[in-house]
Amino acid sequence: MRSATAVIKQKFTPPPSCDLKGRPFVNKPSLRKKLAEYKRHPFSLVMLALVILSALITAAIVLWIVIHVIIQGAPNLKASLFELEYDSENLSLMPAFFNTLIIAGMALIIAVPIGVAAAVFLTEYTSSTNKFVAVVRMAAETLAGIPSIVYGIFGMILFVEMLFKGFSLIAGILTMAIMILPLVMRTTEEALRAVPDTFREGSFALGAGKLRTIFRVVLPSAMPGIIAGVILAFGRVVGETAALIYTSGTVKAVPDSLLGSGETLAIHMYTLSSEGLHVNEAWATAIVLILLVLVINGAAEFVSNKFRKKY
Amino acid sequence: MINNDLKQIGYTRGDKVFPKFRVKDLDLFYGNFQALKSVDMDMEANEITALIGPSGCGKSTFLKTLNRMNDIVPGCRVSGSVLLDGTDVYGGMDVNLLRKRVGMVFQKPNPFPSSVYDNIAYGPKTHGVRKKSELDDIVESSLRQAAIWDELKDRLKKSALGLSGGQQQRLCIARALAVRPDVLLMDEPTSALDPISTGKIEELAQELKKEYTIVIVTHNMQQAARISDKTGFFLLGELIEFGATDEVFDSPRDKRTEDYITGRFG
Amino acid sequence: MKIVFAAMAAVFILCIVVICAFIFARSVPAIGEIGLFEFLFSTEWTPNNTPASYGIGTMIVGTCFVTAGALVIGVPIGLLMAAFMARYCPAPLYKVMKPMTNILAGIPSIVYGYFGMMVVAPIIRDNFGGTGYSILTASIVLGIMILPTVISVSESALRALPGTYYEGALALGATHERAVFMTEFPAARSGILTSVVLGLGRVVGETMAVVMIVGNSTALPDSLLDGVRTMTSHIVLELGYATDLHRGALIATAAVLFVFILFINLLIAAIRGKGRAK
Numbered sequence: 001m002r003s004a005t006a007v008i009k010q011k012f013t014p015p016p017s018c019d020l021k022g023r024p025f026v027n028k029p030s031l032r033k034k035l036a037e038y039k040r041h042p043f044s045l046v047m048l049a050l051v052i053l054s055a056l057i058t059a060a061i062v063l064w065i066v067i068h069v070i071i072q073g074a075p076n077l078k079a080s081l082f083e084l085e086y087d088s089e090n091l092s093l094m095p096a097f098f099n100t101l102i103i104a105g106m107a108l109i110i111a112v113p114i115g116v117a118a119a120v121f122l123t124e125y126t127s128s129t130n131k132f133v134a135v136v137r138m139a140a141e142t143l144a145g146i147p148s149i150v151y152g153i154f155g156m157i158l159f160v161e162m163l164f165k166g167f168s169l170i171a172g173i174l175t176m177a178i179m180i181l182p183l184v185m186r187t188t189e190e191a192l193r194a195v196p197d198t199f200r201e202g203s204f205a206l207g208a209g210k211l212r213t214i215f216r217v218v219l220p221s222a223m224p225g226i227i228a229g230v231i232l233a234f235g236r237v238v239g240e241t242a243a244l245i246y247t248s249g250t251v252k253a254v255p256d257s258l259l260g261s262g263e264t265l266a267i268h269m270y271t272l273s274s275e276g277l278h279v280n281e282a283w284a285t286a287i288v289l290i291l292l293v294l295v296i297n298g299a300a301e302f303v304s305n306k307f308r309k310k311y
Numbered sequence: 312m313i314n315n316d317l318k319q320i321g322y323t324r325g326d327k328v329f330p331k332f333r334v335k336d337l338d339l340f341y342g343n344f345q346a347l348k349s350v351d352m353d354m355e356a357n358e359i360t361a362l363i364g365p366s367g368c369g370k371s372t373f374l375k376t377l378n379r380m381n382d383i384v385p386g387c388r389v390s391g392s393v394l395l396d397g398t399d400v401y402g403g404m405d406v407n408l409l410r411k412r413v414g415m416v417f418q419k420p421n422p423f424p425s426s427v428y429d430n431i432a433y434g435p436k437t438h439g440v441r442k443k444s445e446l447d448d449i450v451e452s453s454l455r456q457a458a459i460w461d462e463l464k465d466r467l468k469k470s471a472l473g474l475s476g477g478q479q480q481r482l483c484i485a486r487a488l489a490v491r492p493d494v495l496l497m498d499e500p501t502s503a504l505d506p507i508s509t510g511k512i513e514e515l516a517q518e519l520k521k522e523y524t525i526v527i528v529t530h531n532m533q534q535a536a537r538i539s540d541k542t543g544f545f546l547l548g549e550l551i552e553f554g555a556t557d558e559v560f561d562s563p564r565d566k567r568t569e570d571y572i573t574g575r576f577g
Numbered sequence: 578m579k580i581v582f583a584a585m586a587a588v589f590i591l592c593i594v595v596i597c598a599f600i601f602a603r604s605v606p607a608i609g610e611i612g613l614f615e616f617l618f619s620t621e622w623t624p625n626n627t628p629a630s631y632g633i634g635t636m637i638v639g640t641c642f643v644t645a646g647a648l649v650i651g652v653p654i655g656l657l658m659a660a661f662m663a664r665y666c667p668a669p670l671y672k673v674m675k676p677m678t679n680i681l682a683g684i685p686s687i688v689y690g691y692f693g694m695m696v697v698a699p700i701i702r703d704n705f706g707g708t709g710y711s712i713l714t715a716s717i718v719l720g721i722m723i724l725p726t727v728i729s730v731s732e733s734a735l736r737a738l739p740g741t742y743y744e745g746a747l748a749l750g751a752t753h754e755r756a757v758f759m760t761e762f763p764a765a766r767s768g769i770l771t772s773v774v775l776g777l778g779r780v781v782g783e784t785m786a787v788v789m790i791v792g793n794s795t796a797l798p799d800s801l802l803d804g805v806r807t808m809t810s811h812i813v814l815e816l817g818y819a820t821d822l823h824r825g826a827l828i829a830t831a832a833v834l835f836v837f838i839l840f841i842n843l844l845i846a847a848i849r850g851k852g853r854a855k
Contacts, residue, residue, distance in 0.1 A: 411749070421744065424742075
């Protein structure tokens with residue numbers, strides 16, 4: 001009998017307004033009381049108002065931009081924009097789209113092994129007091145802060161003028177590879193640090209060597225985090241303009257080889273908009289660009305959330 | 312003088328005499344879990360009331376209902392009444408003024424990451440004291456009351472985080488005293504400290520009870536026996552036994568209290 | 578194998594060294610020819626005159642104006658928004674607001690520039706006069722662009738605080754606002770300052786959005802409604818056709834920008850170091 005009531009009592013969920021004895025809960029003040037309290041504290045009232053105001057402003061700005069781009073661009077998303085070849089009639093963005101994929105993909109192929117290896121070195125092989133590590137870190141942080149136009153100038157001097165004699169995809173690829181290096185390294189490092197030490201110890205305890213532990217245990221466990229970083233780096237290249245104008249150039253076609261010039265989607269939008277004649281197509285390109293970046297970032301977030309749940 | 316008399320005998324309202332705190336039939340839920348069950352307790356002015364019991368028994372939760380710090384816990388719901396000098400703290404009282412009257416010292420010393428001076432001045436500034444000279448006075452008197460003035464008077468501008476654990480905790484007591492409270496709640500104030508610092512804090516509590524009402528949660532039964540006037544024993548959210556400390560420790564009425572005190576569980 | 582990993586880490590140092598080497602190798606002779614003082618402080622930029630004059634003083638001033646304007650607009654909103662996200666926003670609303678700020682972070686700068694050119698500039702023109710391509714327009718758009726950086730870095734700085742500061746403040750009778758703004762903000766100052774400096778770096782280095790909306794006049798501005806040229810827009814505008822010393826002067830402008838950014842990075846490192854020392 002006694003246990004039965006205990007069970008009933010345990011299963012009984014007090015309704016939000018009163019307890020088991022039917023008395024009201026008293027510790028959550030009503031809105032009115034809260035307002036009265038705020039009246040007594042003018043500083044708090046002002047800060048509260050400012051906080052809410054800034055949240056509204058931020059939300060309004062996001063909606064404003066997104067809705068405006070959609071309204072202006074969506075009616076102009078014509079099939080002709082997606083024809084394989086560009087001409088001055090269809091203003092197709094497909095060549096630029098393919099160039100974007102080529103540049104981003106190749107830049108990742110170059111940057112990911114270097115960035116991941118560097119991150120492995122920093123997390124698995126060294127202590128944080130190491131001088132060399134400090135210099136590497138500082139270099140990475142500086143690289144991450146360099147404005148894209150400076151990358152563009154550097155790429156122009158080294159790759160365009162000295163190495164490949166002219167705007168080319170390869171010049172853009174190499175410039176982008178350097179630009180995304182710090183991003184790849186940082187995200188990989190974070191992913192590696194999130195792998196619990198017990199994994200490493202477990203592997204060592206089974207007699208595995210350092211290298212085997214890294215490749216068989218640490219890197220696979222950190223893979224989702226690394227992939228998320230790679231996707232983010234991809235998004236960075238897709239959105240990049242200033243570093244590519246003077247490296248890969250503005251030719252509206254997919255070149256025959258990596259030595260040919262070809263523009264990316266973001267540059268395509270720039271040239272469309274700066275000519276001033278193709279306002280509608282520029283808005284349509286903006287939609288494609290935003291969608292692309294958002295899908296990429298969403299994918300990165302999805303992957304890294306999965307990663308977080310694992311531990 | 313009259314004020315002092317009132318403090319001795321409690322607060323009168325009409326023809327009723329109230330203790331400092333009167334808790335009546337207090338229930339508290341965290342979501343569906345009932346953490347306090349029908350707790351009744353009177354805490355007298357100028358006494359130290361100790362709350363003991365095993366971990367998770369609700370003693371800290373109970374302490375935090377007295378200054379409504381539980382309000383910030385999501386899903387926490389309270390019913391019943393807590394009277395401070397005869398006024399229900401869950402009634403129309405401004406919760407910020409309640410917390411000014413009922414100060415609190417936490418389990419882990421939690422000075423703000425600013426200077427010693429700014430830590431003490433924070434409370435008075437919050438409640439509208441702006442004048443530098445007045446703040447200076449408050450800082451000095453609060454630190455003196457907390458018996459730490461001599462140690463800290465030369466490093467008022469230094470970061471409070473550089474102090475030892477025991478000094479930090481006494482700084483936090485001084486910080487609580489700086490807003491001139493009536494009551495001081497202490498939530499296991501010595502559990503993170505070494506024995507010497509613990510001794511200093513206990514001494515301080517004895518000294519402070521002359522002016523303040525003190526409610527202290529402690530894990531340490533010797534501590535409760537040493538410093539408190541009344542002791543309440545909590546178990547699974549219920550107040551099992553409450554009375555004068557000597558009686559609770561020497562001749563507990565409840566078997567469970569006896570078991571706990573003699574160390575059979577806990 | 579360790580040596581291979583180390584070599585890959587060394588690539589980072591190599592990159593920095595090579596970038597510095599190439600940019601400064603091209604800038605130093607140009608600056609030498611123009612004269613450092615003349616280059617930095619002269620407000621005459623007339624590459625087509627004879628004798629030509631290469632002073633980027635106006636561009637430095639332009640960058641400073643636009644940066645200050647963007648910070649004035651972006652930082653207060655960003656910090657208040659960070660407080661909202663970390664300490665006010667109920668969980669269901671957070672699920673909406675967080676993606677919203679992520680969208681803001683994800684929009685490419687070229688789209689911001691186009692939006693500024695097509696939407697913000699006309700609004701400024703219609704309401705305040707001028708061409709609409711002005712310091713004010715650029716400040717607004719760049720202020721929006723730094724919002725996500727300021728918000729997310731400050732928000733995580735607030736979230737990283739132990740709850741004890743907040744509790745301690747509340748227990749002294751502080752209101753929620755007082756606890757957040759007078760206790761937690763000072764406690765999180767190094768992270769919050771970092772967010773501001775990161776935003777600063779983003780504004781100084783931003784190129785494509787600025788070039789489309791800032792007016793690009795090489796004269797010193799008289800009001801917020803005048804156009805200016807920032808160092809970045811200056812480079813993009815003229816690099817396409819510049820030759821010889823003109824080109825060298827543009828590369829030297831990039832070098833100046835680079836030094837700016839190095840300085841900002843040092844600042845961030847100093848703030849972090851100080852934060853850690855606490």
